[in-house]
Amino acid sequence: MSNAIDQTRRMLSLVTYLRERPGAEVAEVARAFGITERELIADLNVLPMCGTSFRGGDLLDIDTDGERIWWHNVDDVAQPLRLAADEATALLVAARAVAALPGLRERDRQALTRAVVKIENAAGESAEGSARVGVTFEAEGQVFADIDRALSEGRRIWLRYYSHGRGGMTEREVDPIRLLTEGHTYLDGWCRTSEDRRLFRLDRVAEIKVLDEPADPPRLEPRDLSQGLVNPAADDPEVVVEVGPGGRWVAEYYTHDVAEELADGGLRITLRSSDPSSLRTLALRLGADGRVVAPEPVAQQARQAALAALAAYGAAE
DSSP, rough: OOOHHHHHHHHHHHHHHTTSSTTTHHHHHHHTTTHHHHHHHHHHHHGGGBBBBBTTTTTEEEESSSSSSTTTTTTTSOOOOOOOHHHHHHHHHHHHHTTTTTOHHHHHHHHHHHHHHHHHHHHHGGGGGGGGOOOOOOOHHHHHHHHHHHHHEEEEEEEEEEEETTEEEEEEEEEEEEEEEEEEEEEEEEETTTTTEEEEEGGGEEEEEEEEEOOOOOOOOOOOOOOOOOOOOOOOOOOEEEEEEGGGGGGHSOOOOOEEEESSOOEEEEEEEGGGGHHHHHHHHHHGGEEEEESSSHHHHHHHHHHHHHHHHHOOO
């Protein structure tokens, strides 16, 4: 799995590849691009939302039956692009904002800058308004940049990191392996603190330092990403959670075995967790919208955590 920049570059190449190979086989295209079939299908789910107009017309009509890929309107979208004033402005503002990101590799920044110049020349007066609009990004840009530098230089990093399972900040020394993106951006690395492989979400990194010490992760098999980034093991303990209509989002964000409909519009969700006690945080987030049903020790921990939280609010008042 690659980062978002690599994915964007790949998808641009994918459009040209598919245009020249109608009915291409999914397995063949995945091999050609060096990705899994699951990653390719994810790209194909995004492409139909792309096209030659920001207004929603002339989108790429691409679909797949799981074995072959079909592009139905290749001739319609192959016509020379004509940008309206609002389209040129939106495209240029977005391009300049991305070019300013601290995590962008220099070669990609230079390529994007050249593209901006070409768009400005093509748009003419339509592009003038874009120079008066700017967008800035916060959050994980600098973290991405530091990790990317550590990967390039083969150096260890120090993190102050929010552990969702522990519900607090932790300090880690990590040997970076690679950056991954699926919904969020993650660092795949060998945690020297726990002496195990770990995934770290970049938006949960509160502080980062690139250390002088060389990174030396053990030789590890590549992660099996065919079913996603985070997958419980088959022998992990089962946890049953019941949620009301307001808690149905749990089934979308947590990998689960079963989600049964309840009479009140909620769900009875059975999932697996290597550390069931970590789900007390989920129980607190759900509040009145859900509860841990089983196993009983985990349900009891969730109730105790909720009572402690209520007591803390009472003391504050």
